[in-house]
Amino acid sequence: MTAATTPVDYDLTELQRETRMGAMGSLNTTREIRRIDLSNFDARKVEIADQLWEAAIDVGFFQLVNHGIDLGEIRGAFDMAERFFALPESVKRQYPLKKALNAGWESRAQVRPSTGTPDQKESYQITRPHMGDLFPSDQELPGFVEKMLGFERQSWEIAMRVLSCFAYKLGFDDAFFTRAHDQGKPSYQSTLRLLHYYAIPADVQDKLDLWRAGAHTDFDCLTLLYQRQGQGGLEVCPGKEMDAQEWTPIPPDGDAITCNIGDMLMRWSDDQLPSNFHRVKNPLPGEYMGPRYSIAFFAQANRDAIIESPGKTHPPITAGEFLNQRVAANFKAY
Ligand SMILES: O=C(O)CCC(=O)C(=O)O
Numbered sequence: 348m349t350a351a352t353t354p355v356d357y358d359l360t361e362l363q364r365e366t367r368m369g370a371m372g373s374l375n376t377t378r379e380i381r382r383i384d385l386s387n388f389d390a391r392k393v394e395i396a397d398q399l400w401e402a403a404i405d406v407g408f409f410q411l412v413n414h415g416i417d418l419g420e421i422r423g424a425f426d427m428a429e430r431f432f433a434l435p436e437s438v439k440r441q442y443p444l445k446k447a448l449n450a451g452w453e454s455r456a457q458v459r460p461s462t463g464t465p466d467q468k469e470s471y472q473i474t475r476p477h478m479g480d481l482f483p484s485d486q487e488l489p490g491f492v493e494k495m496l497g498f499e500r501q502s503w504e505i506a507m508r509v510l511s512c513f514a515y516k517l518g519f520d521d522a523f524f525t526r527a528h529d530q531g532k533p534s535y536q537s538t539l540r541l542l543h544y545y546a547i548p549a550d551v552q553d554k555l556d557l558w559r560a561g562a563h564t565d566f567d568c569l570t571l572l573y574q575r576q577g578q579g580g581l582e583v584c585p586g587k588e589m590d591a592q593e594w595t596p597i598p599p600d601g602d603a604i605t606c607n608i609g610d611m612l613m614r615w616s617d618d619q620l621p622s623n624f625h626r627v628k629n630p631l632p633g634e635y636m637g638p639r640y641s642i643a644f645f646a647q648a649n650r651d652a653i654i655e656s657p658g659k660t661h662p663p664i665t666a667g668e669f670l671n672q673r674v675a676a677n678f679k680a681y
């Protein structure tokens with residue numbers, strides 16, 4: 348576990364950017380969140396790659412439709428996630444987050460550099476090689492492990508398709524990122540994250556100064572985000588417009604998978620593909636105050652993959668070391 352002892356280096360440019368993004372800002376509803384149709388992928392790959400690239404360099408967030416994951420599968424994963432979070436706290440506490448390994452359960456432990464306050468959520472991370480005894484037992488939650496590992500695999504497949512398009516556009520061979528996210532290796536560190544943002548209690552609905560998720564960029568290459576209809580709050584601010592701090596909502600659509608580029612791919616692409624700020628705001632008075640559930644798949648290159656861009660914009664760094672630095676700056680001791 349050498350990576351876990353790497354000294355923390357707060358000079359990462361990604362972190363410096365993040366500390367400036369905690370303000371409320373204003374609303375901009377004119378940006379287009381493009382929808383990319385993945386149907387007939389093999390035959391349409393070049394066209395799809397062009398569309399993904401355009402959407403990624405413009406707003407940085409886009410949505411995948413006809414992605415091939417059955418909607419029933421997605422609903423099933425959400426049902427399981429809700430059942431997990433409904434377990435008594437004493438059960439969930441048996442599976443505490445191992446933060447250097449992105450595995451396990453935490454509640455209100457993630458403090459974003461942008462806000463300095465804990466996100467109002469609980470989350471459960473699944474990172475294949477590190478689950479050990481971190482899965483709930485079959486008595487506590489029948490079928491959970493099988494369902495979630497199956498969903499993780501399906502998400503990985505979609506992520507690898509999208510990344511093969513970016514590899515093609517960047518001049519790498521098509522399987523470049525698939526090799527860097529190899530599920531068969533112990534250095535695999537892509538993560539499926541189940542998220543539950545707490546319902547807002549009636550007595551605090553008029554003083555909502557905390558964030559469900561403070562403004563941040565993701566640490567990975569690519570994020571797939573599943574949202575539930577009616578449970579909004581996600582907002583994005585494109586990096587090139589950071590100073591204006593104008594935020595655009597991405598309303599949930601059960602049919603679509605929302606995607607964004609993360610910091611690893613930004614580095615790997617010599618900053619051509621922007622990793623954009625996003626956040627989850629609390630509901631405003633009069634809006635739905637119930638819980639919000641979402642599921643994210645973070646395609647994070649294997650620990651031993653070296654992030655080295657063709658143009659040498661950033662010094663080379665292993666994906667393991669990169670992730671450790673970001674995690675260390677994000678979680679209070681656990
Ligand atoms: O729950 C969401 O909509 C966003 C989650 C997110 O941005 C994250 O966990 O990195």
Ligand SMILES: [Fe+2]
Nearest residue numbers: 563564565625
């Ligand atoms: Fe995120």
